[in-house]
Amino acid sequence: MNGRRVVVTGLGTISALGLDARSFWTALIDGRGGIRPLRATPTEPLRFTNGAEVSASFSPSEHFEARRLDLLDRFAQFALMAAREAVASSGLDWAGGAGPRVGVVTGSCLGGQDTEDQGFADLYGAGVRRFAPHFIPKIMASAGTSQISMEWGIEGPSFTITTACASSGHAIGLAFQMVRSGILEAALAGGSEAPFSNGHLRAWDALRVVSPGTCRPFCRERDGMILGEGGAMLVLEPLEAARRRNAPIIAEIVGFGMSADAHHPTQPWPPGAARAIAACLADAKLAPDSVGHVNAHGTATPSNDPAEAQALRLALGEVADRVSVTSTKSAHGHLLGAAGAVEAVATVLSLLHQVAPPTLNFGTADPSCDLNVVANESRPARIDVALCNSFAFGGLNAVLAFRRFD
Amino acid sequence: MLEPADIAERVLRGIERAQHLPPRSVTLDDTFEELGIESFDAIYILFVLEDEFGVDLPEEAKEYRTVRDAVDGMRRLLEANETSSAGREA
Numbered sequence: 001m002n003g004r005r006v007v008v009t010g011l012g013t014i015s016a017l018g019l020d021a022r023s024f025w026t027a028l029i030d031g032r033g034g035i036r037p038l039r040a041t042p043t044e045p046l047r048f049t050n051g052a053e054v055s056a057s058f059s060p061s062e063h064f065e066a067r068r069l070d071l072l073d074r075f076a077q078f079a080l081m082a083a084r085e086a087v088a089s090s091g092l093d094w095a096g097g098a099g100p101r102v103g104v105v106t107g108s109c110l111g112g113q114d115t116e117d118q119g120f121a122d123l124y125g126a127g128v129r130r131f132a133p134h135f136i137p138k139i140m141a142s143a144g145t146s147q148i149s150m151e152w153g154i155e156g157p158s159f160t161i162t163t164a165c166a167s168s169g170h171a172i173g174l175a176f177q178m179v180r181s182g183i184l185e186a187a188l189a190g191g192s193e194a195p196f197s198n199g200h201l202r203a204w205d206a207l208r209v210v211s212p213g214t215c216r217p218f219c220r221e222r223d224g225m226i227l228g229e230g231g232a233m234l235v236l237e238p239l240e241a242a243r244r245r246n247a248p249i250i251a252e253i254v255g256f257g258m259s260a261d262a263h264h265p266t267q268p269w270p271p272g273a274a275r276a277i278a279a280c281l282a283d284a285k286l287a288p289d290s291v292g293h294v295n296a297h298g299t300a301t302p303s304n305d306p307a308e309a310q311a312l313r314l315a316l317g318e319v320a321d322r323v324s325v326t327s328t329k330s331a332h333g334h335l336l337g338a339a340g341a342v343e344a345v346a347t348v349l350s351l352l353h354q355v356a357p358p359t360l361n362f363g364t365a366d367p368s369c370d371l372n373v374v375a376n377e378s379r380p381a382r383i384d385v386a387l388c389n390s391f392a393f394g395g396l397n398a399v400l401a402f403r404r405f406d
Numbered sequence: 407m408l409e410p411a412d413i414a415e416r417v418l419r420g421i422e423r424a425q426h427l428p429p430r431s432v433t434l435d436d437t438f439e440e441l442g443i444e445s446f447d448a449i450y451i452l453f454v455l456e457d458e459f460g461v462d463l464p465e466e467a468k469e470y471r472t473v474r475d476a477v478d479g480m481r482r483l484l485e486a487n488e489t490s491s492a493g494r495e496a
Contacts, residue, residue, distance in 0.1 A: 070426075133450050
């Protein structure tokens, strides 16, 4: 794909690993996971009790004034928190309004489902007569994008993508394409999710894919995923613009590949995922042997992990034997619509610091997931190119490629 | 029947609650525009007042543009309800 080179000049994240990117990265490479017993809601009669929640020390009223908070579901709060950190870290001055050459693209599966869940409980359960008028703008899945655009006067093409667990992978990829092609001079891209309402957890329980224990990707002992909440955002700019203003350049984004499995509502399909990986490498004009690290989708379900191992083998050939593989979901949980974004943050920080983060809770190696997994402890390494995989329910796949920037 | 002063007091405090304004900051002379009340804020205030007084506000309530409009409208409505229920009892 021809076009301008695009770099990451800012990032932000709020998750179970901390309220900002610095705490996120420190916890990640120290192997301190954020999966704990759930506080948000009682877990009886669920089969699982753990989740990766943002710390209780996060107090929304410290960050948003009361009238604005009436309009912000938790998922939108996370979008704004991550965006604020990303914009601040980029050094971009949007005080006068970012204008029509800047856009924001977010990913979210559920939007304001927490507000919606409570609203329906009030309506159907408690017989409350009506909703507050704020309800609709609060629950819409695009609220993160709209609120971010309002905060900085972002007037360019802006939207929200929803592709299940690949939502923010697609969001970052599409923002990348718009910056590369010149539609945008800068983009905020990422995602946010707040899944911890009782109703939503009951639905996950019925699917029987959440672990009753913890998240143990790629090993024999894996028995399911762990849900997480939070938000993550990247600032993307053309390389030339970043250089002109002496911006901090964290990494380069070099490729984006997509595919659909056309296979199953929840089961992955290795050839479909492999096509997305191959498309990403082709887009980046890179050969498989340039890949040094993979931030895997790695949900730790019995079916995802071997399928992902097969997909990597199909796309990378024997390079799959040696490329280091990490699932950071073992630390921050599965953020659903925000997974691609938080994992992209982990990936670019891995390139910046030249350290592969660990896959936590790794027990015994499983031959069906025969990969070079970074098990339990982080691994300093020379990494030039890293992939970030998102393989979603419904077979929608998004793969991003990032390169170290010197 | 509520005293006019009570009605005014509860309307003012209801608006403060709905808009997260400091206690005793809203006065009878304030306009909605001065208080930064936009269209769906206004709807929310009407809901808060309906719940506060246990009444259904008529369509004309959508035309309120000042705090005084809301206080006067609420007093008229409560008087009318009082009259009609007294009529039914008689």
